[in-house]
Amino acid sequence: MAENASDTPPDRLSLDPRSDYFDEALLSRGVGIKFNGQEKTSVIEYCISEGWIRIAAGKSRDRYGQPMTIKLQGKVEPYFENPPPGEDSSSTE
Numbered sequence: 004m005a006e007n008a009s010d011t012p013p014d015r016l017s018l019d020p021r022s023d024y025f026d027e028a029l030l031s032r033g034v035g036i037k038f039n040g041q042e043k044t045s046v047i048e049y050c051i052s053e054g055w056i057r058i059a060a061g062k063s064r065d066r067y068g069q070p071m072t073i074k075l076q077g078k079v080e081p082y083f084e085n086p087p088p089g090e091d092s093s094s095t096e
């Protein structure tokens with residue numbers, strides 16, 4: 004179980020560098036999101052325990068030039084697209 008813990012995305016993660024939940028090391032591995040069973044590619048932030056994602060609302064921008072977001076409620080299933088650095092892909096199943 005301990006070796007699998009490094010392959011589990013955090014409860015909350017954000018693409019916004021100004022956020023407390025931004026983690027460049029984790030994002031560099033590529034994080035995919037399944038939301039209510041569908042693959043989502045425009046997720047800006049997610050939270051598993053609270054069951055929501057934030058996605059961009061079209062091309063709208065706020066007064067600071069950041070994308071406007073919509074918060075959607077549902078089942079959030081994040082996963083890593085790439086193995087952790089330093090791990091050999093042949094050592095996994």
